[in-house]
Amino acid sequence: MTLAEMLEGLRPRRLDARRNFDAVLAAAADAFGESGADVGMEDIARRAGVGVATLYRNFPTRVALMEAVYLAAVDELVSFGSGSDDADSWTALRRWLEKFGDFMRTKHPVVSVLTEQSEVYAPARDAIYGIAVPLFDHAREDGQIRAGVVADDVMRVIFAVTGGLYRDTAQRGRALQIVLDGIRTPGPV
Template identity: 40%
Template sequence: MVRSASTPYASRDGTVEPADGAVARPLRADAQRNRAALIAAARTLFTERGSEASLEEIARRAGVGVGTLYRHFPSRQDLIEAVYVEEVEALCRSAEDFTGGSSWDALVHWFDRFVDYVATKKALLEELMATIGQDAPVFRTCHDAIFAAGRPLLDRAKRDGVVRPEVEFIDVLRMVSGVTMIRNAEPEDIRRVLSMALDGLRYRPTGPA
């Protein structure tokens, strides 16, 4: 499970794990709902408005007071980091949703979900970099979690012979990240280009000349 090294972390089961290693305490049901609503509202507004999204606006969208927001997230950085970690965890969990079909479909569907993750990441990354820096432990932890979730999907496709054996996960990640960064492109355009790029990973045995 991804966890920030600098702020308290509330897991999906409602347990708050303080950053200083103190004993975890459960959140009340209403507090869990408020925290989830704040993260959802922040995700939407940061994606829509970037750094222009205010904490007051996020609280209104979540249907809570600003005081409630600050009880869960004492600073803007804490909220941004929590949204970022939540997005990474959701991306990693989604790998489990694609294990029932073909290995190729699982790989494609997971990277399609990756497009949504990058859309939110772009909105958060500038502020995160400005406040905690690119060497912050949370970035390494999230990087490792993404590899742990996505690499098995690629390895399975390689074992099934549907992806070229020399393909490495880091190369696919760089390719997909590059596609998602196309400027002034609609989401459907990005997904169309991504589909063409991923198709280049397929294994196509060469017959006799």
């Protein structure tokens, strides 16, 4: 089952209920990204323009809401990586890693709460690596990244880099650029 299918299985059938579900999901993603994992459920409902009862009808627990937010974000990340076939191998990998860095920065509070026992953890991880590994392999085969550089190592470094506190987004971008420069095959001197 794909992540999109898992998320679709959570969505209500009625059109108005689906709109509320999607509104809560979007509001929760923004709230968790801005305020962390402890943001109040009432605040999320207010942001979504729904009542707290509607939020809890769709997401009976904070963890259920976080899992849905994570599923939606990972599905978007995987779809982005799937659509990078038109770029050269380095550009495709770089764009995806930048998207992954942004994903980790905004989803870090959610990821820090979910554990391996979560129903979405393994399928989401598998989907991410299912996109990342071929991007890395293709770039390595093309001589665009250093031999021995593997997806898991780089993704863990990006997780660490994006979890830090920065003065501004430019500084965060420079930190990510250091990682990208470090994996790239050196050009002619």
